[in-house]
Amino acid sequence: MNKPNIQLREPSMVMKLSRLGSFHQSKLSFLRSFIREFKSWNYKRDLFDLNKDGYGTAVYSFEKKGRNYSLVCFAQHINPEERSDRVIATKWDAAFVLHDGKPTKQDIDRLRKNVPKQEVGRVTYKELTLSRANKSIRAFDHVVNSLSKGKQPDHEILKRVGYLYRTTAVYGSGKFGLADRFRIKDRKEIYGPFRLEMMLVYLVRQFTFDQVNHIAKFKNPNKAVYLNKDIARNLGIGNSTGLGMAPFIVNHPTLLHNWIYCREKALKEIRSIKEVNKDDFNIFKNCLEKSKANIDTWVTDSKYQINKIDTLKTDLTKFFKYLENLNSQKNDYLWNLIYIWSEENLEEECVEYIVSMMMEPYEKIIDPLIINMSSEEENYFNIPADRKVFDLKKIIEKNYKSIIEIDFRDKKSTSNFWFISKNKEEPRVANRYEEHGAELEQPLAIARDIKKLYGKLIKYNQKDTVAEFLSNNDDLRHVVRRAFIVENFPYSEIQDNTIGASLVPIDMLRLKLSFFGAVKFDPKSDKWLRINMYQGAPHPHEMKLSKDNWVYNSFN
Amino acid sequence: MQSFSEIDTTCKRASKAAGFSWGIAEEIGKNIRNLEMFGLPGVKNLNLYLKKIRKIPNEKIKRIRKINKPKKKELCPIYCGTAFLDNCKKLENFKFIKFFNVSYPLLLLPFLGRASNIVGKKILIKYEKNNFLLNFDKTILSDNLNCNRIVYKAKKISIEFLENNNSFSQKEWKELYKLSEETFVEESDRLKKKGAGAGLTDND
Numbered sequence: 001m002n003k004p005n006i007q008l009r010e011p012s013m014v015m016k017l018s019r020l021g022s023f024h025q026s027k028l029s030f031l032r033s034f035i036r037e038f039k040s041w042n043y044k045r046d047l048f049d050l051n052k053d054g055y056g057t058a059v060y061s062f063e064k065k066g067r068n069y070s071l072v073c074f075a076q077h078i079n080p081e082e083r084s085d086r087v088i089a090t091k092w093d094a095a096f097v098l099h100d101g102k103p104t105k106q107d108i109d110r111l112r113k114n115v116p117k118q119e120v121g122r123v124t125y126k127e128l129t130l131s132r133a134n135k136s137i138r139a140f141d142h143v144v145n146s147l148s149k150g151k152q153p154d155h156e157i158l159k160r161v162g163y164l165y166r167t168t169a170v171y172g173s174g175k176f177g178l179a180d181r182f183r184i185k186d187r188k189e190i191y192g193p194f195r196l197e198m199m200l201v202y203l204v205r206q207f208t209f210d211q212v213n214h215i216a217k218f219k220n221p222n223k224a225v226y227l228n229k230d231i232a233r234n235l236g237i238g239n240s241t242g243l244g245m246a247p248f249i250v251n252h253p254t255l256l257h258n259w260i261y262c263r264e265k266a267l268k269e270i271r272s273i274k275e276v277n278k279d280d281f282n283i284f285k286n287c288l289e290k291s292k293a294n295i296d297t298w299v300t301d302s303k304y305q306i307n308k309i310d311t312l313k314t315d316l317t318k319f320f321k322y323l324e325n326l327n328s329q330k331n332d333y334l335w336n337l338i339y340i341w342s343e344e345n346l347e348e349e350c351v352e353y354i355v356s357m358m359m360e361p362y363e364k365i366i367d368p369l370i371i372n373m374s375s376e377e378e379n380y381f382n383i384p385a386d387r388k389v390f391d392l393k394k395i396i397e398k399n400y401k402s403i404i405e406i407d408f409r410d411k412k413s414t415s416n417f418w419f420i421s422k423n424k425e426e427p428r429v430a431n432r433y434e435e436h437g438a439e440l441e442q443p444l445a446i447a448r449d450i451k452k453l454y455g456k457l458i459k460y461n462q463k464d465t466v467a468e469f470l471s472n473n474d475d476l477r478h479v480v481r482r483a484f485i486v487e488n489f490p491y492s493e494i495q496d497n498t499i500g501a502s503l504v505p506i507d508m509l510r511l512k513l514s515f516f517g518a519v520k521f522d523p524k525s526d527k528w529l530r531i532n533m534y535q536g537a538p539h540p541h542e543m544k545l546s547k548d549n550w551v552y553n554s555f556n
Numbered sequence: 557m558q559s560f561s562e563i564d565t566t567c568k569r570a571s572k573a574a575g576f577s578w579g580i581a582e583e584i585g586k587n588i589r590n591l592e593m594f595g596l597p598g599v600k601n602l603n604l605y606l607k608k609i610r611k612i613p614n615e616k617i618k619r620i621r622k623i624n625k626p627k628k629k630e631l632c633p634i635y636c637g638t639a640f641l642d643n644c645k646k647l648e649n650f651k652f653i654k655f656f657n658v659s660y661p662l663l664l665l666p667f668l669g670r671a672s673n674i675v676g677k678k679i680l681i682k683y684e685k686n687n688f689l690l691n692f693d694k695t696i697l698s699d700n701l702n703c704n705r706i707v708y709k710a711k712k713i714s715i716e717f718l719e720n721n722n723s724f725s726q727k728e729w730k731e732l733y734k735l736s737e738e739t740f741v742e743e744s745d746r747l748k749k750k751g752a753g754a755g756l757t758d759n760d
Contacts, residue, residue, distance in 0.1 A: 125557070173561055174559030174562055175562070177557060177558065178559060180560045182560070378586070381586060383642065385641070385642035386645045386646070443578040467642035467643045470638075471619065471642070472618070474576075474579060475577045476577075477577055477579020477583075478578040480579065
């Protein structure tokens with residue numbers, strides 16, 4: 001068989017929101033690569049000072065060659081009416097901060113006064129990430145009660161929830177006084193993306209297990225048992241995520257490019273393998289088989305997501321039939337064959353699912369890519385204003401083909417606007433024609449502004465410099481910058497209208513969460529969703545010997 | 557203490573609120589962050605300047621010449637800086653540029669620092685007894701670091717693109733080079749033949 005001409009997939013296809021919103025976790029996902037990279041670090045519980053009800057302070061750490069990162073946890077009592085996953089909440093069951101090094105008693109006292117307050121507290125450059133979480137009352141109380149009676153919790157209840165706590169935000173990079181990224185970016189162990197956020201969530205998970213064991217023991221010292229390690233391993237950490245994540249991917253274009261590019265590069269390399277090793281193919285089939293069971297535990301009340309899951313299940317059945325009839329040993333470029341068949345016969349949700357699975361056998365392809373999944377956005381900030389208007393026009397015609405075809409005179413194309421809420425300083429989206437505040441719109445209507453820019457450029461003297469153009473059009477400066485970025489980073493831009501009537505903001509959230517490695521997407525509306533992280537992950541003391549396919553072992 | 561990321565975000569938003577476009581506001585955010593990183597009072601100057609222009613807007617310059625004077629009011633350091641940055645490769649040919657009556661001239665500095673990085677030349681800026689040497693956006697050197705003293709207006713600003721010249725004489729260089737040669741090994745004929753990859757002649 002002749003070598004097929006396999007190219008990177010076009011941004012015009014990959015960067016559509018419907019496609020991005022169909023991404024799934026993969027071997028590239030940050031929480032999986034975090035565990036691979038931190039396997040050799042020494043884990044320790046340094047402090048566990050909780051009262052009989054589980055309120056107090058705990059410290060967990062990872063250490064290697066003199067470098068130490070410590071999670072400081074503060075657990076407190078809150079009334080049921082105070083427990084809210086929304087960002088408007090002011091109290092949480094527990095609050096967490098990742099401290100750079102070993103915290104002193106003074107550090108812990110200082111953090112105790114600030115960390116539980118979250119956004120209204122202040123931390124310092126000695127702290128790296130900040131978070132808070134609420135108990136899943138149905139799971140938490142059930143587990144504590146069961147353990148205190150000497151029984152293990154009910155499998156079905158845990159299967160439905162999947163975690164004991166839900167985080168409602170994880171902050172980093174300078175927020176609320178946290179260390180700026182430039183202070184730590186040269187540390188090799190955190191070259192990979194979101195390493196410190198992943199570390200925080202992983203250690204929080206351990207805290208939740210220790211806390212239920214502790215409370216159960218105090219409740220009934222004579223009868224209580226510890227949470228079975230296998231059951232605990234199948235619990236992750238939940239997360240409630242709202243619109244805050246959506247502007248992030250618009251505001252970090254080169255980072256977005258690097259994530260998608262690595263995924264696309266991996267896919268291209270895998271599709272280009274001529275002879276697929278039998279063992280590798282079996283790894284693929286095995287992960288696919290196991291993950292099917294995970295899909296069955298994927299519970300949601302969202303019609304939108306139920307439809308997606310149903311489509312995925314139907315398509316997977318089709319795909320398994322296809323695999324049965326496929327002779328994996330006789331076909332060259334087997335992955336390419338599978339990919340092309342999937343694109344022709346399956347919906348995006350399932351295609352991207354299969355793409356994720358195809359990465360499973362290929363550590364050698366995936367691991368070298370991980371280091372490229374961070375970005376220094378600042379390096380691409382300057383506008384090359386000495387270039388010509390003609391160049392800019394060409395860049396737009398090449399990279400925003402479908403965008404410049406959108407008719408923004410149609411009200412449906414401009415239905416929404418993005419703004420920052422005054423009370424919580426969080427991003428929100430609202431109907432432009434029904435709500436007030438559109439005059440304070442955030443610069444996230446990239447498609448509309450690119451079209452406006454294009455409209456002006458085609459009428460401008462093509463030989464003029466961009467500097468000359470900008471001197472008369474500074475209202476378009478933000479999109480001129482983006483256009484020059486997309487020239488070199490083709491996956492940096494969502495190829496859709498982020499203010500149109502058909503916008504589903506959770507597609508943007510799901511894109512980011514899939515790269516984090518989240519599973520069990522459970523939309524609660526079109527603007528927020530719940531997910532699960534680290535379900536099936538090894539316990540800290542098991543990390544050293546753990547295998548990377550842990551994600552497929554949960555609740556099978 | 558505020559993080560630099562918080563400084564960037566808040567300055568960007570405040571600048572937008574004061575009337576600048578988002579694109580210019582993004583530049584301001586980055587610039588004030590840079591000033592603060594260099595230990596210069598960026599936030600203080602920006603705060604005062606934004607308050608001032610909310611009452612009386614400043615004059616916007618569109619094109620930079622060798623000598624730049626406002627028509628009526630004072631020149632806006634942000635628009636001067638943006639135009640300078642966008643045109644720095646052309647402006648380099650002027651070598652010397654002068655501005656008159658510029659509000660809060662410190663706010664011009666980070667634009668010039670970034671321009672220095674783009675053209676690959678150091679830039680010297682002088683106003684009101686202040687001298688700053690901008691080194692490729694890596695450092696800002698000043699002979700008058702008094703952070704609490706705010707310059708509300710510079711009557712005259714002189715900007716000079718410095719040629720990339722050595723700061724030492726050839727004699728000094730030769731002396732140093734000679735000393736460095738003491739780390740080299742004298743090659744024998746045998747070493748000449750075997751110590752390197754290519755041949756003594758490579759005319760093939």
